[in-house]
Amino acid sequence: EPVKVGIITTLSGGGAGLGIDVRDGFMLAVKQSGNTDIEVVIEDDQRKPDIAVQLADKMIQSEKVDVMTGIIWSNLAMAVIPSAVAQDKIYLSPNAGPSALAGRGCHPNYFNVAWQNDNLHEAAGAYTNSAGFQNTFILAPNYPAGQDALTGFKRQYQGELAGEIFTKLGQTDYAAEIAQIRASGADSVFFFLPGGMGISFLKQYADSGVDLPVVGPAFSFDQGILQAVGQAAIGVKNTSQWNKDIDNPTNAAFVETFQAEYGRLPSLYASQGFDTANLLLSAMAKADISDRNAFRAALKEADFHSTRGDFEFGNNNHPVQNIYVREVIKEGDVYTNKIIGVALENHVDAYAADCQM
Amino acid sequence: MTLLNVTNIAAFYGATQALFDVSLRIDAGQVLALMGRNGMGKSTTVKTICKMIPVSRGQITFHGQDLQKVPSYKAARLGLGLVPEGRRCFPNLTVEENLIAAARPGHWDFAQVSALFPRLEERRTQGAASLSGGEQQMLSIGRALMTNPKLLILDEATEGLAPLVRQEIWDAIATLKHKTGLSILVVDKSLKELSQIADTAMILERGATAWSGAMGDLTDDITNQYLGV
Amino acid sequence: MSFILFAEQVLNGLQFGVMLFLMSAGLTLVFGVMGLINLAHGSLFMIGAFAAAAVAGLTGSFVLALMAALAAAAAAGALVEVLVIRRLYDRDHLDQVLATFALILIFSEGTRWIFGSFPLFLNIPDYLSGPVTLPGGIQYPLYRLTLIGIGLAVAVGLFLLISRTRLGIQIRAGESDREMIAALGVDISKLYTIVFALGAALAGLAGALVGAIQSVQVGMGEPVLILAFVVIVIGGIGSIKGALIGSILVGLTDTLGGLFMPALFALFMDNSSAATAGSALASMLIYILMAVVLIVKPSGLFGARA
Amino acid sequence: MTRERKINAGLALALLAFPLWAYFANEPFMITLATKVAILALAGVGLNIALGQGGLVSLGHAAFFGIGGYAMGILASHAQTFDPIAEWPFLIEGTKSMPIIWIVAVLTSGLAALLIGALSLRTSGVYFIMITLAFGQMFYYFAISWPTYGGEDGLSIYVRNGFPGLNTLDPIQFFAITFVILMLAMGFAAMLAKSPFGLALNAARQSPQRVETVGMTPYRLRLVAFVISGMITGLAGALFADLNRFVSPTMFSWQTSGEIMVFIIIGGIGRLYGPLVGAALFIALEHILGGLSDYWHIYLGVLLLLIVLFARGGVIGSLAGRGHAHD
Amino acid sequence: MTDAVLATKGISKSFGALQASLDISIDLRPGEIHALIGPNGAGKSTLIQQIAGGMKPDAGQIFLNGQDITALGTAARAKRGLARTFQISALAMEDTVLQNAVLGALGAQGRPFQVFGTALGKADLRATAEQALDRVGLMDHAKTRTSELSHGQRRQLEVAVALTLNPKAFVMDEPMAGLGTRGSKRLTGFLDSLREQAPILLVEHDMDAVFTLADRISVLVYGQIIATGTVDDIRANADVRRAYLGDDT
Numbered sequence A: 001e002p003v004k005v006g007i008i009t010t011l012s013g014g015g016a017g018l019g020i021d022v023r024d025g026f027m028l029a030v031k032q033s034g035n036t037d038i039e040v041v042i043e044d045d046q047r048k049p050d051i052a053v054q055l056a057d058k059m060i061q062s063e064k065v066d067v068m069t070g071i072i073w074s075n076l077a078m079a080v081i082p083s084a085v086a087q088d089k090i091y092l093s094p095n096a097g098p099s100a101l102a103g104r105g106c107h108p109n110y111f112n113v114a115w116q117n118d119n120l121h122e123a124a125g126a127y128t129n130s131a132g133f134q135n136t137f138i139l140a141p142n143y144p145a146g147q148d149a150l151t152g153f154k155r156q157y158q159g160e161l162a163g164e165i166f167t168k169l170g171q172t173d174y175a176a177e178i179a180q181i182r183a184s185g186a187d188s189v190f191f192f193l194p195g196g197m198g199i200s201f202l203k204q205y206a207d208s209g210v211d212l213p214v215v216g217p218a219f220s221f222d223q224g225i226l227q228a229v230g231q232a233a234i235g236v237k238n239t240s241q242w243n244k245d246i247d248n249p250t251n252a253a254f255v256e257t258f259q260a261e262y263g264r265l266p267s268l269y270a271s272q273g274f275d276t277a278n279l280l281l282s283a284m285a286k287a288d289i290s291d292r293n294a295f296r297a298a299l300k301e302a303d304f305h306s307t308r309g310d311f312e313f314g315n316n317n318h319p320v321q322n323i324y325v326r327e328v329i330k331e332g333d334v335y336t337n338k339i340i341g342v343a344l345e346n347h348v349d350a351y352a353a354d355c356q357m
Numbered sequence B: 001m002t003l004l005n006v007t008n009i010a011a012f013y014g015a016t017q018a019l020f021d022v023s024l025r026i027d028a029g030q031v032l033a034l035m036g037r038n039g040m041g042k043s044t045t046v047k048t049i050c051k052m053i054p055v056s057r058g059q060i061t062f063h064g065q066d067l068q069k070v071p072s073y074k075a076a077r078l079g080l081g082l083v084p085e086g087r088r089c090f091p092n093l094t095v096e097e098n099l100i101a102a103a104r105p106g107h108w109d110f111a112q113v114s115a116l117f118p119r120l121e122e123r124r125t126q127g128a129a130s131l132s133g134g135e136q137q138m139l140s141i142g143r144a145l146m147t148n149p150k151l152l153i154l155d156e157a158t159e160g161l162a163p164l165v166r167q168e169i170w171d172a173i174a175t176l177k178h179k180t181g182l183s184i185l186v187v188d189k190s191l192k193e194l195s196q197i198a199d200t201a202m203i204l205e206r207g208a209t210a211w212s213g214a215m216g217d218l219t220d221d222i223t224n225q226y227l228g229v
Numbered sequence C: 001m002s003f004i005l006f007a008e009q010v011l012n013g014l015q016f017g018v019m020l021f022l023m024s025a026g027l028t029l030v031f032g033v034m035g036l037i038n039l040a041h042g043s044l045f046m047i048g049a050f051a052a053a054a055v056a057g058l059t060g061s062f063v064l065a066l067m068a069a070l071a072a073a074a075a076a077g078a079l080v081e082v083l084v085i086r087r088l089y090d091r092d093h094l095d096q097v098l099a100t101f102a103l104i105l106i107f108s109e110g111t112r113w114i115f116g117s118f119p120l121f122l123n124i125p126d127y128l129s130g131p132v133t134l135p136g137g138i139q140y141p142l143y144r145l146t147l148i149g150i151g152l153a154v155a156v157g158l159f160l161l162i163s164r165t166r167l168g169i170q171i172r173a174g175e176s177d178r179e180m181i182a183a184l185g186v187d188i189s190k191l192y193t194i195v196f197a198l199g200a201a202l203a204g205l206a207g208a209l210v211g212a213i214q215s216v217q218v219g220m221g222e223p224v225l226i227l228a229f230v231v232i233v234i235g236g237i238g239s240i241k242g243a244l245i246g247s248i249l250v251g252l253t254d255t256l257g258g259l260f261m262p263a264l265f266a267l268f269m270d271n272s273s274a275a276t277a278g279s280a281l282a283s284m285l286i287y288i289l290m291a292v293v294l295i296v297k298p299s300g301l302f303g304a305r306a
Numbered sequence D: 001m002t003r004e005r006k007i008n009a010g011l012a013l014a015l016l017a018f019p020l021w022a023y024f025a026n027e028p029f030m031i032t033l034a035t036k037v038a039i040l041a042l043a044g045v046g047l048n049i050a051l052g053q054g055g056l057v058s059l060g061h062a063a064f065f066g067i068g069g070y071a072m073g074i075l076a077s078h079a080q081t082f083d084p085i086a087e088w089p090f091l092i093e094g095t096k097s098m099p100i101i102w103i104v105a106v107l108t109s110g111l112a113a114l115l116i117g118a119l120s121l122r123t124s125g126v127y128f129i130m131i132t133l134a135f136g137q138m139f140y141y142f143a144i145s146w147p148t149y150g151g152e153d154g155l156s157i158y159v160r161n162g163f164p165g166l167n168t169l170d171p172i173q174f175f176a177i178t179f180v181i182l183m184l185a186m187g188f189a190a191m192l193a194k195s196p197f198g199l200a201l202n203a204a205r206q207s208p209q210r211v212e213t214v215g216m217t218p219y220r221l222r223l224v225a226f227v228i229s230g231m232i233t234g235l236a237g238a239l240f241a242d243l244n245r246f247v248s249p250t251m252f253s254w255q256t257s258g259e260i261m262v263f264i265i266i267g268g269i270g271r272l273y274g275p276l277v278g279a280a281l282f283i284a285l286e287h288i289l290g291g292l293s294d295y296w297h298i299y300l301g302v303l304l305l306l307i308v309l310f311a312r313g314g315v316i317g318s319l320a321g322r323g324h325a326h327d
Numbered sequence E: 001m002t003d004a005v006l007a008t009k010g011i012s013k014s015f016g017a018l019q020a021s022l023d024i025s026i027d028l029r030p031g032e033i034h035a036l037i038g039p040n041g042a043g044k045s046t047l048i049q050q051i052a053g054g055m056k057p058d059a060g061q062i063f064l065n066g067q068d069i070t071a072l073g074t075a076a077r078a079k080r081g082l083a084r085t086f087q088i089s090a091l092a093m094e095d096t097v098l099q100n101a102v103l104g105a106l107g108a109q110g111r112p113f114q115v116f117g118t119a120l121g122k123a124d125l126r127a128t129a130e131q132a133l134d135r136v137g138l139m140d141h142a143k144t145r146t147s148e149l150s151h152g153q154r155r156q157l158e159v160a161v162a163l164t165l166n167p168k169a170f171v172m173d174e175p176m177a178g179l180g181t182r183g184s185k186r187l188t189g190f191l192d193s194l195r196e197q198a199p200i201l202l203v204e205h206d207m208d209a210v211f212t213l214a215d216r217i218s219v220l221v222y223g224q225i226i227a228t229g230t231v232d233d234i235r236a237n238a239d240v241r242r243a244y245l246g247d248d249t
């Protein structure tokens, strides 16, 4: 029986790049599979929660989809996922992994193919320890994901905090924060500033003359935005569950075909979209969507070739995976990342224990 | 040579008609006095000539050009210099700036205007808002002259001024007429001064021409009928 | 808090303020002279940044990039004025708000259509990068100092333009009596186009200058636009002086507020919640400032009319 | 009577007929869209009392819309977790009852409108537009950074709140609720316009001096109108939150204020059915254009521009001719 | 002074350097029409504004029926019985003539916050309004939109709205302005009949009307009253002829 998939993702306005990458990665896998039993509807949420909710209603009520995916942002995820899974739709998250859905709020219909939100931050904390930093300065925007980021970092980090700052969401000028970093006597800086915020911060940081080492999650250093950050990012260490140099055939083929298809290097988000589709395809091969229990079990097995190598779900349907440390380098004219180590091995998120499923 | 020719114009404010078939003519070097009691349409006539309000019927030509077809700034550039009712100096500008704003090349420049109204030279940097009424009037005339007009239009240039100041203004107008041969359309209420300066005259009564002719032909009967109380 | 940190933050506030001034100057000019609310002013900021990034990408020259920003924004401004804005002068503010809101949509999506969804790259030129040491041992990025310099120079230039040149005099005359200045032979619609293009060029310049230290991306203009409105309302609409003082006030409030508010809250809260609460209040601070100014002076600090 | 009346009756019928068609055609999403139109139109009806009748161009009505939304979100989330909102000075429990939520939404947004209005109405013109914007932004930033109720993530309510005797999760029944409320609000707005208060308010917009010289204070008239306006928009906010079963600070953003205003302008300022037409057109465009291209905002922009430039008086104004509305 | 309905005592007002009112004391006695004349910009409208409450005097006091009303706002003065008309018509232009008159009646009634029932359906309001319209002869135009009225009819409507307040004193700023000769004559007759109801402080440039109507005339020049007296006094006053009337009058 054919499976109908609804992708709600951000395709216009700020942050559209992420949604486009997820969509392109997903569609690439579907195309490569040659499977004609899968029908995909794609809608643009404009990064607005109310639009996302409506689109979800539309997909469930009108399009009658079986599986949903695509949401990038945690706040949109929180608006859509709980009610979708309650209506017995399967949801495969290609990016957002809010803690509320990982712990007590976990659900058998909800699978996260990317990470729990805290993971990359925790990894950054772990790396900061191993790199020998004792007094780090941490900052993130003042919104839930930002607060989670600092909490996640502190969960692993063992040294002192030279300072802890919440910036304004959408802030573009970090001169004031950089001045505080300069005055704080820190030995390193951890920051989580997704999208344009990270670009601005790094450019300004590089120009400020403060030359403390910088650590962050992959979001600010990924393929889509590195070119805009430019020289300022070189040498920065960041944590990610994926990189284009992870050595396995699936990944190599993915990087190559993605580049051939779309004319650009794949990003983290593209890999997540690609994995999501492959997970779905693997379950379709094993079970019929009309038999929800069998289908869920097939998903849980995660019997597919991931770009990350082996892929495994924990008890809360979130990945148990390695998180790597990457370094920003320049290859020819292109800024990109290279893996330099493993920050956390087979990492299970902190909320898994709370999940009664 | 006919400089300004207004033929059978009508004009409205919203639904109320303010001008009915008004015609007038000014030749080069002439002074025309436009008279009439309050609210009879003198200022309205002036405003239609300067393209501040549209005419609904009739024709206005200046220097042979049909003014109907040009916007107000082009009409001004053809050589219409307006001293509007209520002076309308730019209050946020100084005296000098008021003059500069209007300046176009020609005989009249800041020095010439200062020579005509020495008072303006003294007040050069003062804001127009704080000038006395008479000074504002001088400034408004000076400003119109700075555009080097062919026809100077004075609407109530002596209104509300102390007699002494009035006299100064009249003297200046006389100078303009006799020394520079400027054509002038003058709207005013003081018959005595008008009769000394104007060549032709015209009286408006409720938006229509009541009388027109040479200034010399204006008899006491006529003025009593149309201008008296 | 050390003196150096404080001094650096004051400089930061100043720099932020000066950039805001470039945005607000055009906005206040357009509003003061033409009575037009232009929500699309932020799009001109964005156009400047994109033009600069594109030209810098092609030629590698920062100076050329700045020129391109000025030219592109001015051209876009003039074009929009002639095609759309001109029809709005006699309309009420609501129509202006809606029409210029529509322009934002067109500009933003149009830019995304041309340049794609990913942020663009525009970097500080080498000769302006890195910090310099100021008297008192303050380390401060050279580029930001340059921004302060450029901003203040533009402020002085604009002030001279408006107060000393014939064009400026005519602009101010048009502000108080549009009909009269036309009756004196000044082509008021051309004047308006010039003013609009000038305002646009300043916004474009600000976009390019800021683009080099931030990310050049679609939608970058709107947050600045809101701030610029706050600035001109605080300063008093139509006043260049008000825009400058308002900008610096907003710049300092925002920067120092972000610094002091969490510190203030830390006096009676634990650090983490003080950081949260303090920065929450800090982000509301300029709006509070604006509300207070308007409640005390309903037409802004230097506003003539309401 | 007039042509506008006939158009209005047609519009009300259309709003009723569309979801009924969708119900029988088994297109529940179309009902949801119609519900959204009704709710946003309600917000517009609220703003239109301030804007159309009072001449108060508020760019901060998102504040009331958001307060209504959060009234629902906060009450329902406490009911969801059985965690009282306050225990002192007396016990306040959450609730999942729509009528109670509505009352709270209307009262809190009315209170906020009283405060904001009392301060903002001291200014006028663009300053008023901007100071209302400023208040809206204060709420926006507050909601984003206040972690208790979800901050930027917002609050999710998993099940729609209840209304005695109805199954609110059934799209057509929830639509019926919003439709009735919208019609009541429009009836109220129509009555207001003709009432002595409406007469005075409309006169205060056209000539405040006149109103003063006959012994009334424009400030007070406007303040009352602003409060009524805020209350209705607040109620719309509560319904909107229930429609989505979700609230977030986006409801407070200036774009939300702008959109509500856009509905009114598209439909026709001061026209009773203006907000309905505007909201319907906007949502239809969003729905249809959104399917055409990733860059559909361009088309939306061009369309809006054409409406402002060439359809003066909004859609209703163009259809019905110049009636009782100001430019 | 004690029997004056309306009086000012030492009113002064300046705009920056401009002295618009200087120590002005005038009064309005029962049953009289007191005309205020003077050149443009002399400060007549400014004085009217201060009396009506639209502008605060820098110094001096204003009394209505012996009570000091200087501190009151426009609306409060209107409630106490001070009715004014504007130099430039201030009416609700989109509303009908009747609605404008009802607005006056509503103000007089003092309960503007009624949201139930229609304004035109309130019998008491409507009666007051129609009566006033009838008196100025506008009843035929009750349903006309005000913006469609001629200039003269608008002036009549202004007076009608003032009448709905059943005022103790009228303050009128150039009611004849823009009326034709016939219109002025009609309004002159009407104002003449109005003085029995309440006295009128009348600012007017139309000397025919002023000389016909006025019991007393005050002449304002550069913010100062230079003369007050009967029509004949004023016509004969040399200062007044010089400052305002001129020699031809």
Ligand SMILES: Nc1ncnc2c1ncn2[C@@H]1O[C@H](COP(=O)(O)OP(=O)(O)OP(=O)(O)O)[C@@H](O)[C@H]1O
Pocket: B013, B016, B018, B036, B037, B038, B039, B040, B041, B042, B043, B044, B045, B085, B156, E151, E177, E178, E179
């Ligand atoms: N802006 C306006 N709107 C409506 N009517 C107007 C307007 N300006 C003038 N009027 C009317 O048009 C008529 C002619 O006015 P105009 O100003 O031309 O008179 P005038 O002869 O210049 O009088 P004055 O000697 O008082 O200046 C008057 O009845 C006046 O009331």
Ligand SMILES: Nc1ncnc2c1ncn2[C@@H]1O[C@H](COP(=O)(O)OP(=O)(O)OP(=O)(O)O)[C@@H](O)[C@H]1O
Pocket: E015, E018, E020, E038, E039, E040, E041, E042, E043, E044, E045, E046, E047, E087
């Ligand atoms: N708000 C103000 N600010 C500054 N100056 C003002 C203000 N209001 C009036 N004036 C000035 O005060 C003077 C008196 O004005 P006013 O309107 O009282 O004159 P008026 O006697 O009524 O004249 P008219 O007969 O032309 O109506 C004028 O010079 C005017 O420009």
Ligand SMILES: [Mg+2]
Pocket: B042, B043, B044, B085, B155, B156
């Ligand atoms: Mg005149």
Ligand SMILES: [Mg+2]
Pocket: E044, E045, E046, E087
């Ligand atoms: Mg006056």
